[in-house]
Amino acid sequence: MSDSQQTQSQTQTRTTGSDQPLETTSGETVEETREEWVEYDFQGKAKMVSEDLDVYYGDDHALKGVSMEIPEKSVTALIGPSGCGKSTYLRCLNRMNDRINAARVDGSVELDGKEIYQDGINLVELRKRVGMVFQSPNPFPKSIRDNISYGPRKHGDLETGLLARMLGRDDSEAERELVERALKQAALWDEVHDRLDDNALGLSGGQQQRLCIARCLSVDPEVILMDEPASALDPIATAKIEDLISDLAEEYTVVIVTHNMQQAARISDQTAVFLTGGKLVEYGDTDQIFENPRSQRVEDYISGKFG
Amino acid sequence: MTRDEYQQSLATLRADVLDMGDLVADRLDRALTALSTVDETVAREVAGADDAVDRRYLDLEATCIQLFARQQPVASDLRFVASSFKIVTDLERVGDLAVNLAQYTLAADRERFEEVDLSTIADLARSMLDDAMTAYRTDDAEACRAIADRDDELDALCQRASERVVRDLIEREVDEGDSWAVEELMDDVSRLLLVVRDLERVGDHAVNIAARTLYMVDSDPQLV
Numbered sequence: 001m002s003d004s005q006q007t008q009s010q011t012q013t014r015t016t017g018s019d020q021p022l023e024t025t026s027g028e029t030v031e032e033t034r035e036e037w038v039e040y041d042f043q044g045k046a047k048m049v050s051e052d053l054d055v056y057y058g059d060d061h062a063l064k065g066v067s068m069e070i071p072e073k074s075v076t077a078l079i080g081p082s083g084c085g086k087s088t089y090l091r092c093l094n095r096m097n098d099r100i101n102a103a104r105v106d107g108s109v110e111l112d113g114k115e116i117y118q119d120g121i122n123l124v125e126l127r128k129r130v131g132m133v134f135q136s137p138n139p140f141p142k143s144i145r146d147n148i149s150y151g152p153r154k155h156g157d158l159e160t161g162l163l164a165r166m167l168g169r170d171d172s173e174a175e176r177e178l179v180e181r182a183l184k185q186a187a188l189w190d191e192v193h194d195r196l197d198d199n200a201l202g203l204s205g206g207q208q209q210r211l212c213i214a215r216c217l218s219v220d221p222e223v224i225l226m227d228e229p230a231s232a233l234d235p236i237a238t239a240k241i242e243d244l245i246s247d248l249a250e251e252y253t254v255v256i257v258t259h260n261m262q263q264a265a266r267i268s269d270q271t272a273v274f275l276t277g278g279k280l281v282e283y284g285d286t287d288q289i290f291e292n293p294r295s296q297r298v299e300d301y302i303s304g305k306f307g
Numbered sequence: 308m309t310r311d312e313y314q315q316s317l318a319t320l321r322a323d324v325l326d327m328g329d330l331v332a333d334r335l336d337r338a339l340t341a342l343s344t345v346d347e348t349v350a351r352e353v354a355g356a357d358d359a360v361d362r363r364y365l366d367l368e369a370t371c372i373q374l375f376a377r378q379q380p381v382a383s384d385l386r387f388v389a390s391s392f393k394i395v396t397d398l399e400r401v402g403d404l405a406v407n408l409a410q411y412t413l414a415a416d417r418e419r420f421e422e423v424d425l426s427t428i429a430d431l432a433r434s435m436l437d438d439a440m441t442a443y444r445t446d447d448a449e450a451c452r453a454i455a456d457r458d459d460e461l462d463a464l465c466q467r468a469s470e471r472v473v474r475d476l477i478e479r480e481v482d483e484g485d486s487w488a489v490e491e492l493m494d495d496v497s498r499l500l501l502v503v504r505d506l507e508r509v510g511d512h513a514v515n516i517a518a519r520t521l522y523m524v525d526s527d528p529q530l531v
Contacts, residue, residue, distance in 0.1 A: 292526035299382045304310045
């Protein structure tokens with residue numbers, strides 16, 4: 001069933017359209033339409049802000065006018081059915097959509113008040129500040145140590161190897177510290193500290209995913225984007241990733257896309273619900289979204305009454 | 308509509324809670340009848356049959372826990388299951404109070420203190436319970452708020468009745484040499500005070516049920 005068909009059948013069964021007030025069982029009319037509620041008043045500072053963000057993949061309008069603020073040092077979950085635009089939105093936050101030829105982005109995204117969709121922005125620098133962890137663990141086919149130090153070396157933050165030694169700029173002590181710090185932050189150090197030179201592909205799926213998080217942390221990002229980081233993992237590995245995400249939010253701004261609504265409820269501070277072809281329908285405190293969502297369609301979606 | 312079985316379980320839960328409400332109301336009615344007519348047979352029946360209410364309570368509690376564990380309800384479903392989970396506890400307590408009232412009947416001497424109007428108090432408490440369960444059945448937030456207001460009236464009636472009993476006791480002339488008569492009087496007085504207190508508690512449980520229902524309907528914790 002397409003999104004538009006879904007909306008239509010929903011409208012018929014609930015006898016409330018997008019412009020009609022909702023009738024309660026007691027026959028009273030609720031003034032607000034309960035259709036959209038994206039204004040979100042949060043405590044603290046916004047790390048990233050999008051304004052009227054539209055994304056097109058060719059003729060497909062994948063994201064429609066999304067405006068939202070992402071509070072710093074917290075976990076923001078993006079949820080919604082397949083094709084709702086949540087991953088598209090996530091990829092806009094570090095301009096990963098630039099890598100898709102047919103994609104066109106309109107609107108604005110700011111990081112610390114500075115527009116990231118402007119000419120002359122350094123994409124390597126942007127993606128260092130706004131890192132990403134993907135659905136399937138994708139470590140480099142290198143040693144555990146190299147997976148961590150690769151990024152800092154590429155960015156010139158770390159010089160190791162033969163040339164560095166010859167030039168007297170060898171940072172191997174700094175590398176050791178960086179690898180240890182990143183692996184500890186990703187809660188992986190205890191499991192791998194005695195085999196840092198082993199190939200990372202020999203790790204379990206859950207360990208590989210935590211290694212990818214460590215790799216992301218090694219370049220000292222400010223925002224970490226996660227696209228369903230635990231969907232390929234078993235419940236124990238998932239629990240470790242979830243614990244890790246909560247810890248990371250003390251220092252970093254985390255934005256996570258997840259299909260697992262209970263996961264969003266468990267780990268996020270605020271939740272944004274995307275529905276029906278690229279629209280943000282409701283955004284608010286996670287407690288409020290899961291206990292008393294304002295939008296009827298959000299209520300139906302999270303209760304599993306459609307989709 | 309998906310998750311049909313889950314939706315069916317929610318509908319069944321509501322029907323079963325209402326059913327338990329009917330059972331408890333019936334117990335309370337019988338206890339109150341026994342009290343007003345001093346009918347020992349009915350009183351014995353109520354006092355000895357609390358098991359059915361307890362069993363219903365434990366079953367419904369288990370149903371709610373299973374729904375939490377297996378279906379992880381959210382939004383209005385979450386509020387409904389959480390409220391039902393609390394409401395069955397209140398209903399079970401009302402069942403206990405019905406047993407208490409029946410037991411007082413078995414030991415009461417109704418010839419004294421006739422001037423205390425227990426029936427008005429009983430009717431008010433009883434109607435509050437009815438209205439709370441009706442509000443739960445029909446998702447009626449306004450009715451919930453009205454029940455909370457009526458509790459003040461019930462509390463005032465109970466307070467006046469208790470004061471009356473105590474004042475009457477002070478003014479009553481009892482032959483202090485007749486220790487049997489003194490003891491009987493003391494028993495009657497404390498029993499009557501307990502009846503008043505238990506009826507007041509029925510009202511409190513009705514308010515609790517209304518409070519949970521209001522949270523369920525409007526996500527409004529005002530009365531909780």
